[in-house]
Amino acid sequence: MKEITVEDLKKMRDKGEDFQLVDVREDFEYQMSNLDGELIPLGGILIEAGKIDKNKPVVVMCRSGKRSAMAIMQLEQQGFTNLYNLKGGILAWADQIDPTISVY
Template identity: 55%
Template structure:
């Protein structure tokens, strides 16, 4: 499984690279804190595989990186994706290292 750190992700954003950001947390978590990802809760991923790009980098994140890591593995193994990156440390790392205005919970 490929991972991307929050610093690498910030650099990708700053350079204007094309990517898709998917948030696999639950709606109530998204309401507490989000970094503008497309919300597809982990339980809904199997029914929304068609919404995940295959022709650009796709960064998948959750609160800490654990759930998103499992989703990356699932999508790679079951659906043949090869362009997915787990956001290492998730939104907690983003808040700690990039943007402290994003609440930790």
């Protein structure tokens, strides 16, 4: 499984690179803190797979990187090859990039 760090994600955002950010946490978690990704909770990832772009890099994130890894495993079985797990999830983002973001 391919992974990127929060530093890599910040660089991609700062450069305005064309990618999709998918957040697989639950709605209440997303409401508490998010990085403006598209919310597709893990439980519905296969049902909502049509919302995920196959033609550009897709960064999948969650709280710590575990649920996003599970989502990627499921999606790769459906033929996706352009997925990157955000190592450490939003906890790493809060720790290394933006300490003002709410974590739980």
